[in-house]
Amino acid sequence: MTFDCDVLIAGGGPTGVTLAILLAKRGVNVIVAEKEMEIFPLPRAAHVDHECMRILQEAGVAVEVMTTSRSASRYDFLNARNELLLCFAGADQIGPGGWPVANMIHQPSVEAALRRSLLTNSGAQLHGGWELKACADDGSGVTALVVTPEGERTVRARYLVGADGARSPLREASGIAFDDLNFEEPWLVVDMLVDDPARLPTANLQICDPERPTTCVLMAEGRHRWEFMIKPGETSEQVSDDAFVEKLLEPWNVKGAVRIERTAVYTFRARVAEKWRKGRILLAGDAAHQTPPFAGQGMCSGLRDAANLAWKLAAVLHGEAQDQLLDSYQREREPHARATIDMAIMMGRLVCTTNKWSAFVRDMKLKIAGKLGKLPDGPPSYPPISNGVILAGSPAAGSYFPQYVAQNGTRLDSLIGIGPHLLSREDLAEDHLKPFAEPLAAWFESAHADAVLIRPDRYVFGTGSPAGLQAAWRAAQA
Secondary structure, eight states, rough: OOOSEEEEOOOOSSHHHHHHHHHEEEEEEEEEEESSSSOOOOOOEEEHHHHHHHHHHTOHHHHHHHOOOBOSSSSEEEEETTEEEEEETTTSBOOTTSSSEEEEEOOOHHHHHHHHHHHTTEEEEEEEEEEEEEEEEEEEEEEEEEEEEEEEEEEEEEEEOOOOOOHHHHHHHHHHEEEEEEEEEEEEEEEEEEGGGGGGGGGGEEEEEESSSSSEHHHHHHEEEEEEEETOEEEHHHSSSSHHHHHHHHHGTTTTEEEEEEEEEEEEEEEESOOEEEEEEEEEEGEEEEEOOOSSSSHHHHHHHHHHHHHHHHHHHHTSGGGGGHHHHOOOHHHHHHHHHHHHHHHHHHHOOOOHHHHHHHHHHHHHHHHTSSSSSSSOOOOOOOSSSOOTTTTTTSSSSSOOOOOOOOBBBBHHHHSOEEGGGGGGSGGGGGGHHHHHHHHHHHHHSSSEEEEESSSSEEESHHHHHHHHHHHHHH
């Protein structure tokens, strides 16, 4: 049976389209089936970090995204008396990914940029109004039944990826269960158009007020977001009413400075799919894991999935690796996803304390920790890859390899390409690497290494001799 594409992706959101772009850049023929005809026009995700900006860089949209994004230097946790409990600073500094640590974005604009980039890649198609209804994996490929505006049709693909959101029909149809991490809180999200930015906070804020836990964050240029925890007994209709929202915003003194763009009620959940792969069917993004928004890692986690999965699918499809390589996808990504979810739950429980005595005890503990200098100055770091396609035991294996930026604005990734890259100390004398020689030499020194093999997703495969690294890389995919 002939194939219509190498990879069929169910879902045309940021995860699905980014995956499609990264696959197409590697010569993989891909079709994206998106049930909606147009991009959802209202904001959802508000943040991407420096690592995910690096992924968007590879997808060809980072510069465009940055033109409308905003950075806040601080992420402050305040109590009901407006006292500072915890502060994460430096979010506007350049992170290891070569972009600002935190970037507040407008998701519809990011999605539009991704779709425009997708169209520039031959072998990639995106179809709106295509809804996956059923699929069958026969071991050599997947046959999918898709409803299109022209009627039903079948699509034959070598692999099928479900990037079809938290409710994921593909995950449900595949019989994949969730591991529920026991966090479930209903919140009202209020997105605002800004007419007078001078009257709005310039830091991202978590208001740890037991009376009404509240979030206030920047978004892309011209927008701001408030989120309010919904109390027991309040209904979605009640809290979404404009008059109710206006009352919630009174303490912020922003009347006349902002206009409501939308209100929406969400139940923040923390869940991880038990399997991210079932034969030739894989899950990515919210279909595989869901996180509360307090750490701003929802969309980021999906982009990381795309970066991890793209090079592995391409290697298998091009005959450079065995199908078993795909088993490393969940092994590598799940610990990281769970770490981001744990961080979000920790932040959420800090914010969502509604008992006044518990809030008082929390405040006292944080104040004491602050006086003793034991408060963190940023979120905890994410774990390196410890079980997957790495040269275990070699220094820095599984760590994230930084992208250095030259004084003229050139970023390292523009020189090393999208495939695996072997870099040695001797290479630093080459003209094209001279602008990066100093930080790269410092990296080699800190890793006690003479050569490094960088994976396509910018994680370190391993360090050692160039010949040994090349041989180990081939063996890891055999």
